[in-house]
Amino acid sequence: xxxxxxxxxxxxxxxxxxxxxxxxxxxxxxxxxxxxxxxxxxxxxxxxxxxxxxxxxxxxxxxxxxxxxxxxxxxxxxxxxxxxxxxxxxxxxxxxxxxxxxxxxxxxxxxxxxxxxxxxxxxxxxxxxxxxxxxxxxxxxxxxxxxxxxxxxxxxxxxxxxxxxxxxxxxxxxxxxxxxxxxxxxxxxxxxxxxxxxxxxxxxx
Numbered sequence: 689x690x691x692x693x694x695x696x697x698x699x700x701x702x703x704x705x706x707x708x709x710x711x712x713x714x715x716x717x718x719x720x721x722x723x724x725x726x727x728x729x730x731x732x733x734x735x736x737x738x739x740x741x742x743x744x745x746x747x748x749x750x751x752x753x754x755x756x757x758x759x760x761x762x763x764x765x766x767x768x769x770x771x772x773x774x775x776x777x778x779x780x781x782x783x784x785x786x787x788x789x790x791x792x793x794x795x796x797x798x799x800x801x802x803x804x805x806x807x808x809x810x811x812x813x814x815x816x817x818x819x820x821x822x823x824x825x826x827x828x829x830x831x832x833x834x835x836x837x838x839x840x841x842x843x844x845x846x847x848x849x850x851x852x853x854x855x856x857x858x859x860x861x862x863x864x865x866x867x868x869x870x871x872x873x874x875x876x877x878x879x880x881x882x883x884x885x886x887x888x889x890x891x892x893x
Contacts, residue, residue, distance in 0.1 A: 702800035704864030840871035
């Protein structure tokens with residue numbers, strides 16, 4: 689991003705932008721517990737209960753019961769949490785350090801499609817690894833399960849813009865999914881696609 693850029697505000701996605709994600713790892717973990725049912729990843733993430741968990745319509749307890757009914761294996765809450773959290777991999781340190789280095793130059797926001805179980809896990813891990821809170825990097829953090837909106841719906845973007853008095857044309861959104869970028873672009877927000885080869889540091893520095 690150049691020095692004469694008109695960008696004043698930057699909204700960051702979390703998964704695939706600040707932390708690596710392996711969506712398939714939970715299924716490998718379930719298999720280690722003896723699960724052999726023909727239920728694939730697409731069936732899980734397209735299920736209403738998965739989406740409802742990400743917008744806070746069902747609790748963590750209800751989600752765990754849903755998982756038990758789906759995989760037909762009797763496992764306790766802690767094991768389900770551990771397996772579900774196994775998709776959250778390594779924080780991208782270069783991205784975190786980049787955000788830290790530009791804090792005084794932009795208004796920074798985090799907007800993530802996530803859920804209660806993942807939030808507790810990655811926030812605690814972040815503190816352990818970096819010595820400060822993930823919230824300390826941003827003016828405001830928006831989690832889908834707390835604001836009850838998830839990307840690519842436009843409502844979450846509207847909320848961020850309106851609550852913080854942001855001009856969409858002065859705002860940049862970074863995400864690893866094109867459908868989420870397209871939703872932001874319809875509101876006049878500028879966007880950049882984050883890839884493993886083209887990360888936050890390369891986009892912003």
